[in-house]
Amino acid sequence: MPEKELPQLNTVIHSRVRLAIMSILISSKEVDFTFLKKSTDTTDGNLSTHLSKLEEVGFIYIKKTFRGKKPLTTVLLTDKGKEAFREYVLTLEQILPKSH
Amino acid sequence: MEARQAQEDIRLIKEMIEKTKKTAAKSGTYFILWTIIPILAILGMYILHHLKNYQWIWLNWVVFTTVGIIITVILLIRRESKENVKTYVQIAIFSIWKACGFAFILLGFIFPWVGLYSYQTISVMVSVIAGIGVYATGGITEWNLLKWCGALWWFGALLMVMVDYQYRTLLIIPLLVFGYLLPGIILNRNYRQKGVSDA
Numbered sequence: 001m002p003e004k005e006l007p008q009l010n011t012v013i014h015s016r017v018r019l020a021i022m023s024i025l026i027s028s029k030e031v032d033f034t035f036l037k038k039s040t041d042t043t044d045g046n047l048s049t050h051l052s053k054l055e056e057v058g059f060i061y062i063k064k065t066f067r068g069k070k071p072l073t074t075v076l077l078t079d080k081g082k083e084a085f086r087e088y089v090l091t092l093e094q095i096l097p098k099s100h
Numbered sequence: 101m102e103a104r105q106a107q108e109d110i111r112l113i114k115e116m117i118e119k120t121k122k123t124a125a126k127s128g129t130y131f132i133l134w135t136i137i138p139i140l141a142i143l144g145m146y147i148l149h150h151l152k153n154y155q156w157i158w159l160n161w162v163v164f165t166t167v168g169i170i171i172t173v174i175l176l177i178r179r180e181s182k183e184n185v186k187t188y189v190q191i192a193i194f195s196i197w198k199a200c201g202f203a204f205i206l207l208g209f210i211f212p213w214v215g216l217y218s219y220q221t222i223s224v225m226v227s228v229i230a231g232i233g234v235y236a237t238g239g240i241t242e243w244n245l246l247k248w249c250g251a252l253w254w255f256g257a258l259l260m261v262m263v264d265y266q267y268r269t270l271l272i273i274p275l276l277v278f279g280y281l282l283p284g285i286i287l288n289r290n291y292r293q294k295g296v297s298d299a
Contacts, residue, residue, distance in 0.1 A: 019109060023116035029191060031120075032184040039119055067181060089113065095106040 009095075012057050013088045017042055017050045022085045025060065025077035033073040051075065059084055121189060126241065127291045129175060130197075131284025135276045137168035142269055162209070169201075192240050200233035220265035223272055227257035234279060245286070249279040 013019055020040045024031055037047050054060045059081030063074045077085070141164035148157050207225040211217060235250025237243075256275040260268040 014109075016112065019112055020116050023113040024120050027117045027120050027187055027189075029186045029188060031186075035123070035184040039116065039123070089110075092106045092109055095103060096110070097103050 009091050010084055010088050012053060012059065013084060015050070017046065018054060019088075021047075021050060021054065021075075022059070022077070022081065022088075025075060026082065026085055030063070030074045030076045033075065036075060054081070057084075120185060120187060123185065126190075126193075126287055127179070128284030128287030128289075130172060131280045131287065133171060133175075134168060135281040135284065137164050138276055139273060140164055142272065145269065158213075165205075165209075189240055193237050196236045196240075197233055200229050203229045220268065223268040224257050224260045227253050227260065227272065227275060230275070230279065231257065234283070243283075246283055249283055252279045 013022055017040050021036060024036060024039055033047070036051075037044065040047060042050070051060065051062060055062055057080075058078055061076045061078050063076065065072050065074065141161050144160040144164065145157050148154065148160055204226055207229060208222050212219050212222055231250045231253030233250075234253060235247050238246025238248075238250055253275055256271055256279070260271050263271065
């Protein structure tokens with residue numbers, strides 16, 4: 001009998017930092033770059049790379065404004081990103097053993 | 101993908117969500133402000149009553165409420181300019197208190213002014229609304245103390261119905277102390293531990 005094929009996870013989200021970013025964004029309307037960097041424990045360059053990947057596929061929207069004279073980068077989750085995250089979690093639940 | 105990796109992903113998701121919820125710190129300054137403002141207004145009311153200047157009691161409440169609203173708006177604007185995360189929890193709490201604020205104005209000023217009910221009923225009405233705001237905030241933040249404080253406001257409203265009207269407004273003072281000030285002080289202590297200030 002062939003083994004049941006395991007569901008495939010979204011490869012864009014399937015990275016520790018990008019999953020952390022998406023998890024933070026799912027509970028927030030918007031988050032700034034500094035908060036994301038602190039929460040994901042990454043460097044500016046590393047975080048920017050991951051954000052670019054998420055932005056390329058349309059999962060997030062990056063807003064650049066000013067707070068007074070200081071530049072402010074804010075990140076928001078798009079509807080596509082919310083749906084992708086929801087599917088990612090559903091897929092994880094399918095992978096987990098039934099007892100979980 | 102193995103189940104172990106999936107479990108690790110779920111753990112990371114939960115950790116990030118919890119961290120975000122906790123880091124979006126909640127300040128108790130608004131609770132403290134809205135303890136001081138009504139107490140000052142009650143004091144003003146009793147002074148005017150003692151001086152038999154009854155016609156100014158309404159203005160006393162309007163002035164203090166207006167000052168309270170202005171200070172609240174200023175604090176909100178300053179907080180907004182410093183916060184680096186806007187969670188749905190914060191948005192929900194803000195909406196609840198905005199709704200309660202409009203209800204306070206309608207029930208505390210507009211309806212008695214148009215003669216819908218006597219001014220003697222105001223303190224009962226506002227206590228019920230305060231209870232809704234506090235309890236709902238406790239529910240959203242999963243903080244049981246706030247839920248108890250909300251229930252206290254409702255208990256206070258019940259007590260007010262049973263006492264003579266001249267004592268009703270005085271009953272608001274212990275409700276403010278235990279239903280607003282106490283949680284406000286606790287929140288502010290936790291907020292300052294995060295190294296944030298309203299200044």
